[in-house]
Amino acid sequence: MGSSASKAALGATTDEPSEPEPKHLAGYAMSTFIRRYSKYLNEKSFAYRMIASDITKIKRGTDGMMRTMNTRDLLNTLPVIQTQFDALLGFNANPDELTNGIIHAAFMLLFKDSLRLFAAYNDGILNLLDKYFDMRRKQCKESLDFST
8 A cells, every 4th residue: 555655746846737727817917916016005005104194195276285294295295106106107007907806906906096196196296386486496406307
Protein backbone atom coordinates (compact mmCIF):
# COMPACT_ATOMS: atom_id res chain seq x y z
CA MET A 1 0.00 0.00 0.00
CA GLY A 2 2.85 2.36 0.77
CA SER A 3 4.37 1.85 -2.66
CA SER A 4 1.09 2.65 -4.42
CA ALA A 5 0.82 5.93 -2.48
CA SER A 6 4.38 6.85 -3.39
CA LYS A 7 3.74 5.98 -7.04
CA ALA A 8 0.65 8.19 -7.02
CA ALA A 9 2.58 11.06 -5.44
CA LEU A 10 5.43 10.60 -7.90
CA GLY A 11 2.99 10.53 -10.80
CA ALA A 12 1.29 13.70 -9.57
CA THR A 13 4.57 15.61 -9.42
CA THR A 14 5.97 14.47 -12.75
CA ASP A 15 2.89 15.00 -14.91
CA GLU A 16 2.99 17.77 -17.48
CA PRO A 17 1.40 20.98 -16.29
CA SER A 18 -2.21 21.24 -17.40
CA GLU A 19 -4.00 24.27 -18.75
CA PRO A 20 -4.90 26.82 -16.07
CA GLU A 21 -8.49 26.66 -14.94
CA PRO A 22 -10.76 29.59 -15.78
CA LYS A 23 -11.20 30.47 -12.09
CA HIS A 24 -7.43 30.93 -11.81
CA LEU A 25 -7.39 33.19 -14.86
CA ALA A 26 -10.13 35.34 -13.32
CA GLY A 27 -8.06 35.66 -10.15
CA TYR A 28 -5.04 36.70 -12.18
CA ALA A 29 -7.10 39.35 -14.00
CA MET A 30 -8.45 40.66 -10.68
CA SER A 31 -4.97 40.93 -9.19
CA THR A 32 -4.04 43.64 -11.68
CA PHE A 33 -7.00 45.78 -10.67
CA ILE A 34 -6.51 45.06 -6.98
CA ARG A 35 -2.93 46.37 -7.30
CA ARG A 36 -4.19 49.47 -9.11
CA TYR A 37 -6.84 50.06 -6.46
CA SER A 38 -4.21 49.53 -3.78
CA LYS A 39 -2.04 52.17 -5.43
CA TYR A 40 -4.95 54.61 -5.24
CA LEU A 41 -5.53 53.79 -1.57
CA ASN A 42 -1.83 54.39 -0.89
CA GLU A 43 -2.08 57.81 -2.56
CA LYS A 44 -5.23 58.55 -0.59
CA SER A 45 -3.47 57.74 2.68
CA PHE A 46 -0.49 59.86 1.61
CA ALA A 47 -2.85 62.75 0.84
CA TYR A 48 -4.44 62.32 4.25
CA ARG A 49 -1.03 62.58 5.90
CA MET A 50 -0.11 65.66 3.87
CA ILE A 51 -3.39 67.55 4.30
CA ALA A 52 -4.62 66.05 7.60
CA SER A 53 -8.11 65.50 6.19
CA ASP A 54 -9.85 63.27 3.69
CA ILE A 55 -10.48 65.37 0.60
CA THR A 56 -13.40 63.15 -0.41
CA LYS A 57 -15.18 63.92 2.87
CA ILE A 58 -14.67 67.68 3.19
CA LYS A 59 -17.44 70.24 2.96
CA ARG A 60 -17.85 71.67 -0.53
CA GLY A 61 -19.37 74.88 -1.84
CA THR A 62 -18.79 78.56 -1.20
CA ASP A 63 -18.16 78.08 2.52
CA GLY A 64 -16.34 74.77 2.12
CA MET A 65 -12.74 73.97 3.04
CA MET A 66 -11.23 74.52 -0.42
CA ARG A 67 -13.02 77.86 -0.97
CA THR A 68 -11.96 79.29 2.40
CA MET A 69 -8.37 78.02 2.38
CA ASN A 70 -5.53 80.54 2.44
CA THR A 71 -3.19 80.86 -0.53
CA ARG A 72 -0.20 78.98 0.91
CA ASP A 73 -2.31 76.01 2.03
CA LEU A 74 -4.11 76.04 -1.30
CA LEU A 75 -0.81 75.89 -3.22
CA ASN A 76 0.24 72.92 -1.06
CA THR A 77 -3.09 71.09 -1.29
CA LEU A 78 -3.85 71.25 -5.01
CA PRO A 79 -0.81 69.17 -6.12
CA VAL A 80 -1.73 66.50 -3.57
CA ILE A 81 -5.26 66.33 -5.00
CA GLN A 82 -3.82 66.11 -8.52
CA THR A 83 -1.59 63.20 -7.53
CA GLN A 84 -4.48 61.39 -5.88
CA PHE A 85 -6.67 61.96 -8.93
CA ASP A 86 -3.91 60.66 -11.23
CA ALA A 87 -3.68 57.47 -9.17
CA LEU A 88 -7.45 57.12 -9.38
CA LEU A 89 -7.35 57.41 -13.17
CA GLY A 90 -4.68 54.70 -13.24
CA PHE A 91 -7.35 52.08 -12.49
CA ASN A 92 -8.32 52.18 -16.18
CA ALA A 93 -10.90 49.38 -16.46
CA ASN A 94 -12.63 48.52 -19.73
CA PRO A 95 -16.39 47.80 -19.81
CA ASP A 96 -15.65 44.12 -20.52
CA GLU A 97 -13.64 43.88 -17.31
CA LEU A 98 -16.42 45.35 -15.17
CA THR A 99 -18.39 42.11 -15.34
CA ASN A 100 -16.28 40.81 -12.45
CA GLY A 101 -17.95 41.72 -9.14
CA ILE A 102 -14.77 42.73 -7.33
CA ILE A 103 -13.48 44.89 -10.18
CA HIS A 104 -16.92 46.49 -10.51
CA ALA A 105 -17.10 47.25 -6.77
CA ALA A 106 -13.64 48.87 -6.82
CA PHE A 107 -14.64 50.85 -9.90
CA MET A 108 -17.79 52.15 -8.21
CA LEU A 109 -15.83 53.27 -5.14
CA LEU A 110 -13.34 55.03 -7.39
CA PHE A 111 -16.14 56.63 -9.38
CA LYS A 112 -17.65 58.13 -6.22
CA ASP A 113 -14.24 59.38 -5.10
CA SER A 114 -13.57 60.86 -8.54
CA LEU A 115 -16.68 63.04 -8.34
CA ARG A 116 -15.71 64.28 -4.88
CA LEU A 117 -12.07 64.87 -5.84
CA PHE A 118 -13.09 66.77 -8.95
CA ALA A 119 -15.48 68.96 -6.94
CA ALA A 120 -12.79 69.69 -4.32
CA TYR A 121 -10.19 70.44 -7.00
CA ASN A 122 -12.65 72.69 -8.82
CA ASP A 123 -13.40 74.61 -5.61
CA GLY A 124 -9.66 74.99 -5.02
CA ILE A 125 -9.02 76.31 -8.51
CA LEU A 126 -11.90 78.78 -8.17
CA ASN A 127 -10.45 79.99 -4.87
CA LEU A 128 -7.02 80.27 -6.49
CA LEU A 129 -8.45 82.35 -9.34
CA ASP A 130 -10.19 84.64 -6.84
CA LYS A 131 -6.88 85.24 -5.06
CA TYR A 132 -4.68 85.36 -8.16
CA PHE A 133 -4.27 89.13 -8.45
CA ASP A 134 -3.56 89.48 -4.72
CA MET A 135 -0.74 86.92 -4.74
CA ARG A 136 2.99 87.55 -4.84
CA ARG A 137 4.77 86.93 -8.12
CA LYS A 138 6.28 83.61 -6.98
CA GLN A 139 2.86 82.32 -5.92
CA CYS A 140 1.37 83.41 -9.26
CA LYS A 141 3.99 81.39 -11.13
CA GLU A 142 3.37 78.41 -8.88
CA SER A 143 -0.38 78.63 -9.42
CA LEU A 144 0.04 78.75 -13.20
CA ASP A 145 1.87 75.40 -13.01
CA PHE A 146 -1.42 73.81 -11.88
CA SER A 147 -3.26 74.82 -14.99
CA THR A 148 -0.68 73.44 -17.43
